[in-house]
Amino acid sequence: MSPAALSFTVEPRSDALPDDLREAALVDPGFGKTFTDHMVLATWTTDEGWHDAKVTARGPLSLDPSAAVLHYGQEIFEGMKAYRHPDNSVWTFRPEINAARFARSARRLALPELSVADFIESLRALVSTDEKWVPSGDAEETSLYLRPFMFASEAFLGVRPAAEVTYCVIASPAGPYFAGGLKPVSIWLSADYTRAAPGGTGAAKCGGNYAASLAAQVQARANGCDQVAFLDAVEHRWVEELGGMNLFFVHGDGTVVTPELTGTILEGVTRASIIELAADLGLKVEERRISIDEWRDGAASGEITEVFACGTAAVVTPVGRLAWQGGEVMIGDHDNDGGVGPVTGSIRHTLLDLQYGRTADTRGWLTRLV
Numbered sequence: 001m002s003p004a005a006l007s008f009t010v011e012p013r014s015d016a017l018p019d020d021l022r023e024a025a026l027v028d029p030g031f032g033k034t035f036t037d038h039m040v041l042a043t044w045t046t047d048e049g050w051h052d053a054k055v056t057a058r059g060p061l062s063l064d065p066s067a068a069v070l071h072y073g074q075e076i077f078e079g080m081k082a083y084r085h086p087d088n089s090v091w092t093f094r095p096e097i098n099a100a101r102f103a104r105s106a107r108r109l110a111l112p113e114l115s116v117a118d119f120i121e122s123l124r125a126l127v128s129t130d131e132k133w134v135p136s137g138d139a140e141e142t143s144l145y146l147r148p149f150m151f152a153s154e155a156f157l158g159v160r161p162a163a164e165v166t167y168c169v170i171a172s173p174a175g176p177y178f179a180g181g182l183k184p185v186s187i188w189l190s191a192d193y194t195r196a197a198p199g200g201t202g203a204a205k206c207g208g209n210y211a212a213s214l215a216a217q218v219q220a221r222a223n224g225c226d227q228v229a230f231l232d233a234v235e236h237r238w239v240e241e242l243g244g245m246n247l248f249f250v251h252g253d254g255t256v257v258t259p260e261l262t263g264t265i266l267e268g269v270t271r272a273s274i275i276e277l278a279a280d281l282g283l284k285v286e287e288r289r290i291s292i293d294e295w296r297d298g299a300a301s302g303e304i305t306e307v308f309a310c311g312t313a314a315v316v317t318p319v320g321r322l323a324w325q326g327g328e329v330m331i332g333d334h335d336n337d338g339g340v341g342p343v344t345g346s347i348r349h350t351l352l353d354l355q356y357g358r359t360a361d362t363r364g365w366l367t368r369l370v
């Protein structure tokens with residue numbers, strides 16, 4: 001990794017939230033509702049490249065109403081967490097993978113790349129400035145969620161890649177993603193909508209993918225489900241992923257299967273990590289295509305014993321029910337409502353223990369931020 005080219009000037013704000021109010025905000029932060037005192041900003045222009053990199057007071061951005069992002073959606077983002085370890089140090093998980101993905105997303109959206117080193121340096125600069133906002137990493141699964149993003153800030157209505165781009169990182173103390181504790185989520189199978197098509201932006205982490213998934217998510221809620229699952233856009237047959245999480249299927253013989261990467265699935269860092277951790281747990285892992293019939297029939301017959309979704313924000317979340325227009329099937333031990341299957345549970349704990357520094361990081365997956 002080449003060294004960071006940008007140095008982030010720190011402009012500490014004098015009106016940071018007082019200690020008592022900050023501590024109160026950290027008690028039950030929920031997800032994505034409260035934010036730290038500072039943010040990272042950097043500007044890119046065709047003439048100057050990246051410049052004006054800084055950590056500054058968090059606050060509203062000033063955008064011209066013609067800023068291209070507001071019209072054409074030229075925007076990408078990442079989602080990561082900073083974890084406090086028992087010795088009070090603060091770490092993040094595999095940031096070089098997020099950085100590489102951010103660069104790939106940038107290429108797909110015709111945005112400028114930020115180097116891996118500059119990306120990681122921006123996280124270090126923000127988290128060391130707002131270090132007091134990193135919750136204590138106890139069993140409550142709290143962390144500081146980091147949201148790096150980049151968007152077309154040039155004031156211009158013509159359709160072409162923007163000549164001025166803004167990079168920003170905000171941070172938000174986070175408790176468990178799903179309020180109400182870890183209980184199985186129900187999934188609605190979208191028949192009307194797809195998330196990503198071959199040649200499209202499915203493998204890029206861009207806001208537009210999320211915008212396009214919301215109508216399907218509304219249908220899921222209207223049908224009494226928590227989340228929506230998408231099938232492939234060509235045959236409407238192969239299971240891809242949820243709107244913002246990858247999927248795993250646990251079979252009775254201990255095999256764990258996840259849809260193979262096809263260019264229309266987002267390559268989750270959590271997904272990639274679980275593939276390695278599951279093998280360590282003695283499970284056989286397969287990356288292959290999974291048809292919706294395999295899911296439906298396997299769940300009905302009991303051949304599929306557990307299904308879980310995974311991503312940085314929600315970590316590992318059990319799936320208890322799959323529903324579609326005219327039917328539904330329960331997954332696994334549905335007498336045990338609110339339960340987590342044994343394989344899902346052990347993968348979840350293995351991952352969390354590693355991230356929170358409760359087990360040795362034998363792979364060098366953690367990077368210290370503070």
Ligand SMILES: *Cc1c(COP(=O)(O)O)cnc(C)c1O
Nearest residue numbers: 244245246266268269270311312
């Ligand atoms: C971010 C994201 C994921 C999960 O990726 P992680 O790197 O594990 O957080 C899965 N699917 C989509 C569509 C995503 O945007």
